[in-house]
Amino acid sequence: MSANDPVVDVHAHVLLPALQAVVQAGDPEGFAAAADLETRRNGPESQAASGAMIRERFAKLTDLGARLAAMDATGVDVQVVSPSPSHYYPWADAELADRVARAASLATAELVASAPERLLGLGLVPLQHPSLLVGALEYAVLDLGLVGVEISSGAGDVELSDERLEPFWSRAEELDAVVFLHPFGCTLDERLDRYYLANTVGQPTENAVALSHLIFSGVLDRHPRLRIVAAHGGGYLPAYIGRSDHAWRARPEVHGCRELPSSYLRRLWFDSLVHDATGLRILVDAAGADRVVLGSDFPFDMGVEDPVASVREAGLDASTEQGILSGNIRSLIPALDRAVTR
Structure with missing residues (x-):
């Protein structure tokens, strides 16, 4: 690992199988209803394919040695690991949701502690219970x-x-x-229940909607130092931000934010996972070269096997490429050098 310029992947997941048993025992009916909703949203064909994919990649999701070997093979020095998105909301009640969020945070911290020179971690908070968020964040x-x-x-x-x-x-x-915005599921439900549209269309749609709520409501005006990083390159929003700017100019009810919506992209961070060289160049142009960080969605099939190579294939200038791979993460995680033991 380079002491000065580690390559950092901000979008990498860990699977915590024990949590599922905790949730299922805590609310069997809610768990069953949520599983049914997920099947309806994704469709049985995609559910079956996803199950097979998880089984195939289970070691990388749960075994530290397999994870580190995969990182070494692609030149990733550090992963910022987050629980595989299955946040058990909105249906889990306050007690169960808080317990599960804290258990997920603890399990992630234990993984990080097993390889502190290679891993940083993100916990969970029970978003459906706003009064519990600060406590879970502080924990x-x-x-x-x-x-x-x-x-x-x-x-x-x-x-x-x-x-x-x-x-x-x-x-x-x-x-x-860091607040890592990563959708779980899509609220368009059965409209996307075939062809894996729940993921391919649903995830970037959810990103765009969530970021638009943050921008248009003035959250980023009131909290200018927030460190929000959006998975999947922010979804559809950065490439089509001109429509948001037009609405801000044309419609009086849109003025919950002080400035043009496009200006707020430069107050956010975005991972590089857009699956397309042209798309990555568009994201860099929209958000700024200093606001894009490396992301792989490790180790899922909708991620990229070699995130470093994917960035290099975009044909960006050397400074921008280096910023995405390692430099820009320092503005997102100022304590990077202190947090990672070298």
Whole structure:
């Protein structure tokens, strides 16, 4: 590992199988209903294919040696690991949701502690219960030493513009905590239940909707030091941000934010996982060369096997490429050098 310029993958997952048993035991009916909803949203064909994929990649999701070997093979020095998106909301009640979020954070911290020179971690917070968020965030960051938390694009009636989240945004800002926006599922439901549209179309749609709630509601005006990084390159929003700017100019009800929506892309971070060289260049142009960081979605099939090669294939200039691979992460995680033992 380079002491000065480690290659850091901000989008890598860990599977925590024990949590599923905890949730299932805590609320069997809710667990069954959520599983049924997921099947309806994805369709049985995609559910079966996803199950086979998870079994094939189970070692990389759960075994430290397999993870480190895969990182070494692709030149990734450090992973920022987050729980595989299955946040058990919005249906889990307050007690169960808080218990599961804290258990996920603890399990992630234990994984990080097993390889502190190679791993950083993100915990979970129960987004559907806004009053619990600050406590779960502090537990993850202050008690366990994680660099932040992962959230989905919404939870039931809780959108990211919800005023009940203000204390969470304030505390995340105070703690310099990373907030990793990674959707789980898609609220378009059965419209996307074939051809794996629930993922291929649904995930970038959810990213775009969630980021739009953050921008148009003024969250980023009120909390300018938030460290939010969007998975999947922010979905559809960066490439089509001109329509948001037009709406801001044309419609009076859009002025919940002070400036043009496009200006807020440069207050966010985005991972590089857009699956397309042209798309990565568009993202860099929209968000700024210093706001894109490496992301692989390790080790899922909708990720990339070699994220470093994917960035290099985009034909970016050397400075931009180096920033994505290693330099820009320092603005997102200022304590990188202190957090990772070399």
